[in-house]
Amino acid sequence: MESGMISVDRWAAGSQAYFLTHLHADHTAGLSAAWRRGPLFCSRLTAKLIPCKFPGFDVSLLRIVEIGTWHSLSLTSPSSRSSVEFVFKAIDAQHCPVALFGDQNFLATEFADLPLLICSVMYLFRGESGCTLHTGDFRWESNSLGTENGRAVLIDALKDQTLDTLYLDNTYCNPQYSFPSREVASKQIVDIIMSHPNDEVVIAIDSLGKEDLLLYISQALSMKIWVWPERLQIMHLLGFHENFTTQTSLTRIRAIPRYSFKTDTLNKLNEFRGPTIGIMPSGMPWAVARKDGNTVGASASHVNEKECSKNPGSCSEIHGLGGNSGNATKYYEVHYSDHSCYSEIQEFIELLRPVNIKGIVSSRSCCINPRYYFGHLCGPEQALWRVQQKLDYEEDLRRAEVAEIKPIADGVSHVSGRKRKNDHMNFFGIRISRVSLLGRLSRGARITSTESCSE
Ligand SMILES: [Zn+2]
Secondary structure (H helix, E strand, O other): OOOOOEEEOOOOOOOOEEEOOOOOHHHHOOOOOOOOOOOEEEOHHHHHHHHHHOOOOOHHHEEEOOEOOOEEEEEEOOOOOOEEEEEEEEEEOOOOOOOOOOOOOOOOOOOOOOOOOOOOEEEEEEEOOEEEEEOOOOOOOOOOHHHHHHHHHHHHHHOOOOOOEEEEOOOOOOOOOOOOOHHHHHHHHHHHHHOOOOOEEEEEEOOOOOHHHHHHHHHHHOOOEEOOHHHHHHHHHOOOOOOEEOOHHHOOEEEEEHHHOOHHHHHHHHHHOOOEEEEEEOOHHHHOEOOOOOEHHHOOOOEEEEEEOOOOOOEEEEOOOOOOOOOOOEEEEEOOOOOOOHHHHHHHHHHHOOOEEEEOOOOOOOOOOOHHHHHHHOOHHHHHHHHHHHHHHHHHHHHHHHOOEEEEEOOEEEEOOOOOOOOEEEEOOEEEEHHHHHHHOOOOOOOOOOOOOOO
16 A cells, blocks of 8 residues: 555554554554544544543544444545545454453353453455555464454455455564463463462553453452552443452452562562562563573463562562462463464464565564565465465355255255265365355255364
């Protein structure tokens, strides 16, 4: 897309339309209450939170993008001065907050009565000048319903177009990074808290995000969680009125800003409020390589227990949970991440096969240009391969539809017609039985489904 038309999470002058993926500080640098440069497109929930983050913001500049719906926009080409039409769509990035307690979330089965929230989004742009996807920050957890839905939305939205440019969240684009799902990590954190039934607990969080984790803890332990006043305001804006408090006397669990999660803070709490443990949910500590050459992220448990030294800022590692640390303050690094790990990024790129790929994170020394690992999945040939896979898939669907379906006898369906090479077809990692496919297309004939999916 020609420069001077659209900016995503970039706020310099010179664009005609500005898109915000989510409200984390590294995506809003340059945005302020004094914003006047043009319309700002964002999700409905982000629009709700903007006045809280930027008091006095001119909300008449906000343009709400409904998730999953195509929107059209007409801009002017800076070079030809002609009108340029394109459409765009916002897709759930599963970053912050994730689809809380809706039918896409792992917590859905346990707490089905809380609202569905989508704040962070990716943007897909399609127009005369090509097709571009900007992920913002995103998590693409294998086997999650959110990812399954996202995959279907992307395949449908791209149709038979090549994806010319993918702007990718490359925060953990390195084979070093291997995380469990947030479901697994959440349960690990609850286990840690339950293993210290008499201790104060301090959890490090940002000003936005990890609400699903906090709610999970609150629900699992039937306990409110202390948050600081500004964070409570955000929780209320998100619709959570019951699980959080600013009264320290009501709970032993506190969520504090990440910047104040320090060894001396924990030591002081340990000294003045009684036994205290800290929990740092993050992917970042796991980048640290050990002296034996193994990375911390290679730990089977994805939980790392450390104890705070009396020297501010330093710590020593305790091997294995439950180690005897005497009176020293303990804290746990738990591999809970709202960004995709390496294998998830790989799966995402294998799905999309863009012509070009660009990492959106370059400020951290550990960030790697995604072309280094995934260049072989990019380029015009790869993009055409993806399109051909989709056309083949649609042809298979068409053939399945016209296959003769005989009536059911004794509860067993019989399908005749073209001989199939095998019982299953594979489309971008989605393995679907042909009997199930026919079941979906049977136009009223009842077919015993034998669908099985694997990734
Ligand atoms: Zn973020």
